[in-house]
Amino acid sequence: MFAQSWEDPECDRKALRIRSGDDVVAITSGGDNVLDLLLDDPARIVAVDINPAQAYLFELKRAAFVHLDYPGLIRLLGVDGTSNSFEKYRIVRDTISLSARNFFDARESWFEAGLLTQGGFERYFAILRRIIALAVGSKTMSRLFELEPGQQPAFYEEQWDGWRWRALMRIGCSKALLGNRLDPTWFADSEAADFGRHFTGLAQHVLTRLPARENYFLSQILLGRYSGNSMPTYLQEENFATIRERINRVQVVTAGIEDGLRALADNSIDAFALSNVFEYSPVDVFEVAKDEIVRVAKPGARIAHRNLLAPRRFGQDYRFNVDPELSDVLRASDRGFIYSHFEAGSLA
Known part of the structure; x- marks a missing residue:
């Protein structure tokens, strides 16, 4: 998964x-x-x-x-x-x-496609990424990771938050679609009445408040890869020897x-x-x-x-x-x- x-x-x-x-x-x-x-x-x-x-x-x-x-x-x-x-x-x-x-x-094909992209969650994000590209444009998605953090709120308002984006979030993050792609039992006790509205709020927070250039989670979702030098700590070269030494713990x-x-x-x-x-x-x-x-x-x-x-x-x-x-x-x-x-x- x-x-x-x-x-x-x-x-x-x-x-x-x-x-x-x-x-x-x-x-x-x-x-x-x-x-x-x-x-x-x-x-x-x-x-x-x-x-x-x-x-x-x-x-x-x-x-x-x-x-x-x-x-x-x-x-x-x-x-x-x-x-x-x-x-x-x-x-x-x-x-x-x-x-x-x-x-x-x-699962040899997983390795050829990139192992880190082959979980159920990651494959769901790959589908969502293609739809987001239709809603806001692939160039807009890439541009986000070139901005200074202070530029992100205006960029979101002016370039991102259009009717296509809001419609996508209502549909792509709906309870019906998430349950079909993942596991409906995960959402059985949900507190959120409107999944689309709920996830739109979370997306707006990350797109406007957190530095995109430093967010490897966001780059994996929107670009399907790590952007620039932003990647998980465990994959950073300076930590390789330490983790290797301790991994049998x-x-x-x-x-x-x-x-x-x-x-x-x-x-x-x-x-x-x-x-x-x-x-x-x-x-x-x-x-x-x-x-x-x-x-x-x-x-x-x-x-x-x-x-x-x-x-x-x-x-x-x-x-x-x-x-x-x-x-x-x-x-x-x-x-x-x-x-x-x-x-x-x-x-x-």
Whole structure:
């Protein structure tokens, strides 16, 4: 579902304040943010995801860090736009599990197209990108990334926010279309009555308030690639050696979050990077998971948690202290921008 992670890792790192030697639980997803957290020198990261394909992807990324050089990593993932990335896959193929090998052996076309663009989420954005180009123009989309931040509000008002754009957002981000392309159960408990209006507001925020030139999430959505020098922290060359050295500190677990937490010892975890995992979970799973977090958390353990549309809030539980000011600051600065709520907090 996710070839990349779509949550801003800088927000997670500011919320979690990971210290050298900490033990961390994180959602695997595309693996990007798990790898970024290694830069804060945790002793261990338990990466949990219910989808085995996400574990296979992390295996592949880990193998690339261990067995390839930096240019080889970039080529394998398709970052540089070259077409022989399957050749790099063959180099690391025998170092990953049989299940992961079988999964990727059957998907050679993904490597040739650029692996980081082949998740379900990324393929949805590719469709949306082509439609946006019809609505606002491909030159306008590219021009956005050449602007100074102070130029973006006027550019949006004068060049972007026309009737075609507003119609696109109403239709392209409607509950019906999103549910058909992704998974309708994700939106069963949505707080938003009008999905199009909701996502239009989020889009306006990122297009006018956050520097586009520094936003690799936005460039992937609008351009289908990283723009200029803006790319995830884990893919920056200066971090390659550090991540390679620490990458075996990550333990990948394929399980629902509640089962992944049940397997952990009492009083063993310092920080929880929870993405928006409870968006896709029934309320009872959220309640069980909160109980397990309380059990496995060390005193003062920190949490980072997002919501896209579903009303799942740690702040409504007396056992958690959510910092509303920090949460709002991080939500407003989140380059991933698709999330409606961010909670930065700790165990009470």
